[in-house]
Amino acid sequence: MATRSVGRSEVSIELALSWTTETRPYVSATRGLGRWAGMHDQAVREAVAQDGQVSQYGFIWTRTRGRSSATVEEREDMEIRFRSNTRTGHRSTSPKNLSTPLGQGALGDLALKEGGKELLEGNAVTSARIGERAQEVLAKGMETLSKLTELNRATGYGQILTMLDPGLDLWAEIHGETPKNVAVEPLGRRAWHLALLCGLEDAVLSVADIEALLGLSKRGAQALLARMAKANPLLVEKVRQGRNFAYEIRWAQCYRRDGDWYVDACDRDEIRRARAAKDRVIQETSARRGTGAGYIAYLHGTANPKRAEYLAAHPLPEDADGAWRALVEAGDELELYAYLKAQEAEAGPVPSTPKVLVEEAKGSAISTPLLGQPAQESLEAPKRIDPEVLAAMRARICASTYA
Known part of the structure; x- marks a missing residue:
């Protein structure tokens, strides 16, 4: 996922969704995927393709995206999988048990050679034309990502995978009022993308390197660095390298347990809980109006x-x-x-069959007949008409017709 996203800022939403389905395969439904991926459910619908199709940027294969129904659960039913980078159809690589290693083809497919210093020719990273310093940072990050096999905070690599959850407050994109209990000012999804490519390892990058890694403009890269420095003053430091300046980004020192300025943000998901509360109100309203x-x-x-x-x-x-x-x-x-x-x-409750209503109607008609009208005769025994009477009626009709 990481190597396919190098230099492509437009794939951040699909990357977050595919990362969520790969690390938490039990997550489903439109609103559930939106909450765990840190985005609005409308963004999920726009990113996901139709049933059996692949998304625009090729990260997601859609098994089902719900159907038209009066039931909220059926309308929001959605199952998606990460589409592996193969040329043999829409292959799903979602694991069923994260307690075992994911293996080759999932998070561990590095596409590296010669000790992780160079990338395979023809890979998306090579086509991005990133500099040598950024390649070294990316190779180190891919080596770290290859070792992330389980969501277990008791281990160092498990904590890295937990910290890279795109739905945490740390990586959230906030629109509107910020929840009061948010202790860490969000860095945003672009910062999450950069942290993912770095493997949550410390890195020294220039503005041009960040442009190449994320596919941003120079102004966009500068804005990202400014936002990160404002959210956490210890995260970014400007350093001189020869005649030029670069930026030391201390991912490991700030967001890994063995760092000097460690900040525990794994359990801080107040934004996700606030969005879940809003979704619950919307679902209850929709169910009531149904x-x-x-x-x-x-x-x-x-x-x-x-x-x-x-x-x-x-x-x-x-x-x-x-x-x-x-x-x-x-x-x-x-x-x-x-x-x-x-x-x-x-x-009272509606009867399960109309038989009860029919019997009640018959009883009321017999017990209280209308004044001046005889009670209706039973329809079960129709009255037999004499054939001679019918013949006389037919003769009168014919006589009046030919008169």
Whole structure:
């Protein structure tokens, strides 16, 4: 994944999704993938292709992305897998048990030679035309990534894999208000991409090196360094190398347990929890509006943007219940829903078959016949008509026709 993402800033979303599915294969559904990958569910839908297809940049193969349904779970059902860099169809390399090594073809396929100092010819890294210093940093990072086999914080490599979780507060992209309990100011997804390529190892890179590694412009690379320095003043330091300047990025010293300025950010996922709470409210609202009472309450509530048009086209009858009229005027969707549910509870459950209703209708018709009308005869025993009467009727019709 890392070597295929070198010099391609546009693949960061697909990279985060494929990394999530590879390290946590049990994660599924649109909102679940969005939370664990640190993005909005709409971004997940835009990045994932149709059923059985490969995503735009070739990182993700879609098994299913849900289907049109009245059930929220079926609409948001999504299963994706990382598409390995092979030429034999849409191969999935997602492991089933992360307690065992991932092996060749997953996180351990280095594409390195001669002790990890050079990259294979024809690889995406070679086509990116990165400098020698950046190649050395990348080779060291790929060597570290090849040893990440399990999510176990008790080991050094397991903690690196845990720290590279794209859904942590450390790598989040925040839109709107920041949760109050966030202790680490987020560095953003581009910083996560750079940390991934470095293998969370300390690195000395110039602005040009960062441009080549991430596929950014010079201004974008400078903005990234400024954001990282602002979020953590100990993370980035400007150093002189000959006549030029470079930047020492202390990934290991700041975010690995044996570092001098270690900051534990593995368990800080307040942003993910806040997004999960919002998703829960959205799912509950969608489930409520999927019922008859919930949909009627939504149509009459102020949450409906076309409420005025609906009420103009469907005015309340003159003999409408006063309580219902007052609730409609207030426009509170939840109160309208509670009123309708109370009415349903008072009416009782709907019979499983119409046989009960038919028997009740027959009983009421026999017990209380309409005044001036005889009780209806049973339809089960129709009255037999005399053939002579039918013949006389036919003769009268013919006589009137030819008169």
